[in-house]
Amino acid sequence: MNSSTSQTAPSEAAASPRYKRVLGLPALVLFGLAYMVPLTVFTTFGYVSVMSEGHVAAAYIVTLIAMLFTATSYGAMVKAHPSSGSTYTFVRRTFGANTSFVVGWALLLDYILLPMICYLFLGIYLQPYTPEVPVAVWIVGAVVLVTGLNILGIKMVAKMNLVMVGFQLVFIAVFILASVQTMGGQDLPSPITPFFSPDMPIGGVIAGAAMLCLSFLGFDAVSTLAEETDNPRVKIPRAILLCTLIGGGLYIGIAYTAQMVFPGYTFENVDAATLEVMTHAGGEWLSVFFTAAYCAGLFACAMASQASVSRILYAMGRDAALPKRVFGQMNTRFSTPVNATVISGAFGLTALFIDGTTAAALISFGALSAFTFVNLTVIKHYVIDKGNRGARAILRYAVVPGIGVALTLWLWTQLTEVAFWVGFIWIGLGLVWLLSLTRMFRRPLPEVTFEEIETPELPVRTSQEATAGNP
Numbered sequence: 142m143n144s145s146t147s148q149t150a151p152s153e154a155a156a157s158p159r160y161k162r163v164l165g166l167p168a169l170v171l172f173g174l175a176y177m178v179p180l181t182v183f184t185t186f187g188y189v190s191v192m193s194e195g196h197v198a199a200a201y202i203v204t205l206i207a208m209l210f211t212a213t214s215y216g217a218m219v220k221a222h223p224s225s226g227s228t229y230t231f232v233r234r235t236f237g238a239n240t241s242f243v244v245g246w247a248l249l250l251d252y253i254l255l256p257m258i259c260y261l262f263l264g265i266y267l268q269p270y271t272p273e274v275p276v277a278v279w280i281v282g283a284v285v286l287v288t289g290l291n292i293l294g295i296k297m298v299a300k301m302n303l304v305m306v307g308f309q310l311v312f313i314a315v316f317i318l319a320s321v322q323t324m325g326g327q328d329l330p331s332p333i334t335p336f337f338s339p340d341m342p343i344g345g346v347i348a349g350a351a352m353l354c355l356s357f358l359g360f361d362a363v364s365t366l367a368e369e370t371d372n373p374r375v376k377i378p379r380a381i382l383l384c385t386l387i388g389g390g391l392y393i394g395i396a397y398t399a400q401m402v403f404p405g406y407t408f409e410n411v412d413a414a415t416l417e418v419m420t421h422a423g424g425e426w427l428s429v430f431f432t433a434a435y436c437a438g439l440f441a442c443a444m445a446s447q448a449s450v451s452r453i454l455y456a457m458g459r460d461a462a463l464p465k466r467v468f469g470q471m472n473t474r475f476s477t478p479v480n481a482t483v484i485s486g487a488f489g490l491t492a493l494f495i496d497g498t499t500a501a502a503l504i505s506f507g508a509l510s511a512f513t514f515v516n517l518t519v520i521k522h523y524v525i526d527k528g529n530r531g532a533r534a535i536l537r538y539a540v541v542p543g544i545g546v547a548l549t550l551w552l553w554t555q556l557t558e559v560a561f562w563v564g565f566i567w568i569g570l571g572l573v574w575l576l577s578l579t580r581m582f583r584r585p586l587p588e589v590t591f592e593e594i595e596t597p598e599l600p601v602r603t604s605q606e607a608t609a610g611n612p
Contacts, residue, residue: 164366164371165371165376169370169376170363170387171306172445173380173383173384173388174306175441175444176363176441177357177442178356178441179306179391179392179395180312180434181355181392181438181442182201182391182395182396182399183418184262185352185353185356185501186414186415186418187411188352189352190400190408191406192342192352193341193406194340194341194345194406195404195405196336196338196346197399197400198336198393198396198400199335199337200349201396204350204351204356204357204389205389206548207548207549207552208385208389210516210542211512211515211545211549212385213382213542213545214518216378216379217538217542218364218515218518219364219367219374219381220378222234223367223370223377227449227452227453227456228244228245228248228511229453229457230456232244232245233460234522235518235522236517236521238462239575239586242462242586243568243572245462246567246568246574247506247571248453248507249453250504250506250564250567251355251358251504251507252450253485254500254503254507256446256447257489257491257500258492258500258504259439259440259442260280260443261495261496261500262439263280263283263440264276264280264492266432266436267279280489284489284490284492287443287444287447287489288482288483288485288486290444291444291448292472293475304437305438308433308437309434309438311434312431313395315430316395316422316427319423320399323402323422324402334400334404335396335401351553351555352501352505354505354508357385358446362445362446362449363384399418403422415431416428447482448482450485450488451481452478454478454485455471455478458470458481461578462578462586468480468481502556502560503560503564503567505560506553506556506560506561507564509549512545513549513553516542516549517546519538519541519542520538520543522538523538
């Protein structure tokens with residue numbers, strides 16, 4: 142390398158604001174678990190319990206198996222392309238810009254709506270304790286607070302995740318202890334009943350498993366942080382598998398305990414089935430404790446999911462797939478995409494006028510679409526493009542992701558008609574925007590080089606520069 146090159150490169154790197162590589166494996170796992178929300182099992186517990194006739198734990202096992210194959214594919218693609226665009230980046234590098242735009246657009250439906258659901262349920266659960274405060278006030282307040290924390294930077298989000306996940310784990314321990322004590326004084330079903338019984342409806346279990354896919358979005362969120370992770374090719378794949386296994390294990394354990402302490406699947410109000418379970422397991426105090434822990438989980442999920450969607454918007458913006466002047470800008474002070482963060486926060490305000498049932502159905506549509514394509518990218522990248530066709534490579538890069546494709550498509554077909562209608566309308570809007578960007582495919586989407594391994598940090602300002610207001 143000549144001297145001019147060595148002198149120019151650092152100055153160019155310093156002139157362009159980048160993500161700081163500050164995240165290690167524990168922070169990544171906490172981020173993923175915060176996104177997954179360990180207590181999210183109770184959000185759909187009543188619905189899936191009715192659909193599966195009391196076999197929620199069995200439905201979670203089906204979902205976990207499917208997600209493990211897809212998590213393996215995410216890990217494989219992070220090793221090849223450790224960038225913040227996640228699914229969007231993987232598909233672009235493998236199938237091209239136009240295909241990646243459509244897949245990224247479908248995934249946006251998932252990322253945009255998940256924070257909104259968190260805000261919606263925060264308002265719903267907190268309002269009964271302060272009847273004089275409207276739900277809208279709680280929603281707007283949560284949006285402003287979460288957006289501000291994400292603007293301050295990923296370190297702040299990671300610290301908040303530690304507190305929120307810890308609070309949920311404490312509640313889970315208390316819930317299990319209270320349930321065990323209650324089970325000691327009542328007749329219990331067979332220990333294997335939550336997993337299997339002779340009259341278990343297979344179709345209902347599968348349909349429930351499809352609904353539960355949104356619970357496993359944490360490993361995808363982890364992959365969006367590759368540019369902020371030290372040694373991402375090693376730590377991101379490990380974090381993905383750990384999040385999937387730990388989260389899946391928690392879901393199964395909680396569902397099993399809930400169905401053992403509260404046998405059956407008949408509820409006075411299926412929307413509030415969890416409160417019936419809590420009251421039966423430990424009384425009113427446990428219901429109040431649950432509300433506090435669940436709201437903490439929703440807050441952590443809102444922070445993690447909004448951080449992820451802002452990074453997806455930023456990645457698409459700097460690729461000029463979205464207006465670059467708006468979405469593709471990195472703030473030099475906080476090293477975060479402020480514009481994208483504020484816009485993602487604005488989407489959260491849709492919680493003021495949309496219902497959670499509609500949004501929940503759409504989240505699984507976008508998630509399963511993205512999962513399918515990530516599995517396909519592994520096959521094309523490693524087997525077709527790279528020519529890895531040995532026995533071990535075929536097993537790892539063709540058979541495993543192939544099973545992942547089959548399982549995600551299988552679950553995708555179990556979604557509701559509303560999810561398909563609205564999902565395809567959303568994709569149609571994305572295609573219209575793509576046609577506009579490419580002038581009816583006569584002009585390619587602009588190419589942008591993604592920074593991968595050695596991403597330099599911003600230069601540290603001196604106290605004199607800070608006082609003088611230098612950028």
